[in-house]
Amino acid sequence: MSAGRHKPRLAVWKFASCDGCQLSLLECEPDLLTLAETLEIAFFPEVSGRPIRGRYDLSVVEGSISTPEDAERIRAVRRRSRHLVTLGACATAGGIQALRNFADIREFTAAVYAQPAYIRTLATSTPIAAHVPVDFELRGCPVNPRQLREVLSALLAGRRPAVPAHSLCIECKSLGRTCVLVAGRRPCLGPVTQAGCGAICPGCNRGCYGCFGPQETPNTTALSAALATLGLDRRSRLRLYRSFTAGAEAFRVESERHEE
Amino acid sequence: MSVETDAAQVIDVAGFSQLLGWLAEQGYRLVGPTVRDDTIAYDDIASAEDLPRGWTDEQAPGHYRLKRRNDAALFGYAVGAHSYKRFFHPPWETLWRARREHDTLQIRDEPSPAQRLALIGVRACEIRAIAIQDRVLMERDPLYRARRADTFIAAVNCTTPGGTCFCVSMQAGPQVSTGFDVALTELGGVDPPAFVVQAATRAGRDALTAITHRPATEAEMAAAATAVQHAAGQMGRQMPSTDLPQLLLRNLEHPRWSALAERCLACGNCTMVCPTCFCTTVEDTSDLSGREISRARRWDSCFTAEFSSVHGGSVRPGTRARYRQWMTHKLATWPEQFGTSGCVGCGRCITWCPVGIDITEELAALAREAAQ
Numbered sequence: 001m002s003a004g005r006h007k008p009r010l011a012v013w014k015f016a017s018c019d020g021c022q023l024s025l026l027e028c029e030p031d032l033l034t035l036a037e038t039l040e041i042a043f044f045p046e047v048s049g050r051p052i053r054g055r056y057d058l059s060v061v062e063g064s065i066s067t068p069e070d071a072e073r074i075r076a077v078r079r080r081s082r083h084l085v086t087l088g089a090c091a092t093a094g095g096i097q098a099l100r101n102f103a104d105i106r107e108f109t110a111a112v113y114a115q116p117a118y119i120r121t122l123a124t125s126t127p128i129a130a131h132v133p134v135d136f137e138l139r140g141c142p143v144n145p146r147q148l149r150e151v152l153s154a155l156l157a158g159r160r161p162a163v164p165a166h167s168l169c170i171e172c173k174s175l176g177r178t179c180v181l182v183a184g185r186r187p188c189l190g191p192v193t194q195a196g197c198g199a200i201c202p203g204c205n206r207g208c209y210g211c212f213g214p215q216e217t218p219n220t221t222a223l224s225a226a227l228a229t230l231g232l233d234r235r236s237r238l239r240l241y242r243s244f245t246a247g248a249e250a251f252r253v254e255s256e257r258h259e260e
Numbered sequence: 261m262s263v264e265t266d267a268a269q270v271i272d273v274a275g276f277s278q279l280l281g282w283l284a285e286q287g288y289r290l291v292g293p294t295v296r297d298d299t300i301a302y303d304d305i306a307s308a309e310d311l312p313r314g315w316t317d318e319q320a321p322g323h324y325r326l327k328r329r330n331d332a333a334l335f336g337y338a339v340g341a342h343s344y345k346r347f348f349h350p351p352w353e354t355l356w357r358a359r360r361e362h363d364t365l366q367i368r369d370e371p372s373p374a375q376r377l378a379l380i381g382v383r384a385c386e387i388r389a390i391a392i393q394d395r396v397l398m399e400r401d402p403l404y405r406a407r408r409a410d411t412f413i414a415a416v417n418c419t420t421p422g423g424t425c426f427c428v429s430m431q432a433g434p435q436v437s438t439g440f441d442v443a444l445t446e447l448g449g450v451d452p453p454a455f456v457v458q459a460a461t462r463a464g465r466d467a468l469t470a471i472t473h474r475p476a477t478e479a480e481m482a483a484a485a486t487a488v489q490h491a492a493g494q495m496g497r498q499m500p501s502t503d504l505p506q507l508l509l510r511n512l513e514h515p516r517w518s519a520l521a522e523r524c525l526a527c528g529n530c531t532m533v534c535p536t537c538f539c540t541t542v543e544d545t546s547d548l549s550g551r552e553i554s555r556a557r558r559w560d561s562c563f564t565a566e567f568s569s570v571h572g573g574s575v576r577p578g579t580r581a582r583y584r585q586w587m588t589h590k591l592a593t594w595p596e597q598f599g600t601s602g603c604v605g606c607g608r609c610i611t612w613c614p615v616g617i618d619i620t621e622e623l624a625a626l627a628r629e630a631a632q
């Protein structure tokens with residue numbers, strides 16, 4: 001991503017999200033100074049409140065599109081950005097707020113706000129790639145700081161990021177973990193979920209929640225059948241697919257298949 | 261092929277502990293079965309107390325459960341969740357690093373991973389698997405060679421096969437015949453446990469000399485032989501006794517593959533737990549400054565899209581093609597490539613498949629349908 005004479009300019013943008021993925025960037029502490037040496041951090045509201053106008057070599061985008069204003073703003077960001085990378089479950093799958101996609105948004109606003117008439121929001125929460133072209137999507141809720149560092153390093157070097165799209169099981173087994181599904185009969189989305197988190201939940205004797213979204217060839221139908229034989233009822237299976245990455249295509253389709 | 265062994269001796273649990281102590285004194289890192297995370301895992305052990313004494317396992321397709329035995333046997337269970345392969349062929353390792361200074365690049369090899377490793381309680385199927393990986397990796401992989409060169413193997417003749425075991429039909433067990441320094445057989449019905457032990461190498465003889473032992477009686481030798489024979493009759497599974505390479509290679513377009521692909525999660529668990537699967541990929545990465553570069557190797561699986569990707573995409577486009585590749589390589593083309601089957605009948609791919617796909621059942625179905 002050599003940008004000629006000047007240091008590449010980085011911008012970090014926030015849409016509908018919890019800021020956790022931006023914080024993952026700040027968690028790359030040992031590398032922050034290198035990052036600041038390598039890139040000009042031109043826009044990063046979580047760190048500095050002074051926006052710089054102009055064009056950016058790399059825009060890192062957190063959050064989903066859930067309002068008409070944001071749908072406009074992401075187009076403006078894309079126009080200003082040479083490369084655009086999305087971070088996290090919100091930006092790559094719509095986030096937990098994509099649960100609204102399965103219900104009537106007016107009922108939600110009526111239940112939550114005293115004056116729902118003031119709320120201007122879209123009926124759906126959608127990933128950035130549903131609105132503008134995205135150069136790389138980094139999964140996770142939140143993203144893994146190590147993978148984030150790898151994506152930034154790769155973009156700076158002009159190479160492909162080493163971010164595998166295979167199942168979590170490969171990572172889990174590589175770490176020498178015990179399969180919580182086979183040995184513990186715990187519902188686990190690991191076989192249909194993309195690796196990258198470091199198999200945190202199986203490491204704590206919990207099933208995978210699918211934060212990293214579907215792996216490259218997710219056979220959700222076969223996993224659902226296995227979960228049913230563990231005694232997980234239809235409603236529980238539906239809810240398993242419907243969390244942080246509920247809006248991801250494979251999980252959306254599988255959860256809808258479980259609707260009455 | 262089997263090795264010459266010395267006259268059988270008998271040791272008790274104290275003698276077994278002495279064996280571990282002697283190996284530790286010789287500078288060996290001890291690795292053997294131990295209870296960890298609701299399974300029997302192969303991990304660092306220090307004494308007989310660390311072994312799964314009085315434990316056994318229940319294994320079935322997609323099912324594993326630890327259970328209590330009603331005796332204090334040290335080896336009363338089948339194979340652990342992970343094989344020994346990670347100790348010689350680790351899931352992830354850096355091959356070399358490089359540093360860029362101005363216009364020069366300095367490449368540094370990683371330090372040698374040479375180790376003194378003593379594996380304790382190794383079953384016949386595991387020993388066969390280690391021999392298979394030796395055949396594949398010893399010549400061409402200096403890192404494997406460095407880790408493997410100085411290994412002491414204390415084998416155990418299996419007397420408690422599991423529900424997914426089929427070593428007998430792969431001619432891999434339950435009796436160890438080669439590839440060990442000492443071999444133990446746990447005598448059933450003796451409390452506290454005792455072991456008939458035979459040395460097969462100089463290191464094994466040195467070990468036996470250093471510990472308390474006495475010659476085995478005729479009755480003890482007969483009891484040990486009977487226990488192993490009994491185990492051979494207790495296999496939970498059986499591979500069909502047919503020409504597997506021919507069966508597979510003549511049925512590459514069989515509809516069974518499509519049916520399998522509908523069940524298979526393409527999660528790669530079978531290849532991770534398989535003691536012979538050796539495939540890796542290589543990742544080159546650079547740091548943020550672009551000055552530090554490294555090449556790492558990690559376990560890969562023929563179930564990933566990337567594994568068979570070439571320019572233009574993956575040559576094995578779906579799970580059907582990927583599952584077929586795994587099974588045909590393991591059972592049909594491996595013999596041609598490496599001179600043995602790639603399967604040792606340990607049953608891990610059956611136990612640890614989340615949807616319980618059973619390689620023996622698939623082969624049996626293929627054989628049945630092909631015969632019709």
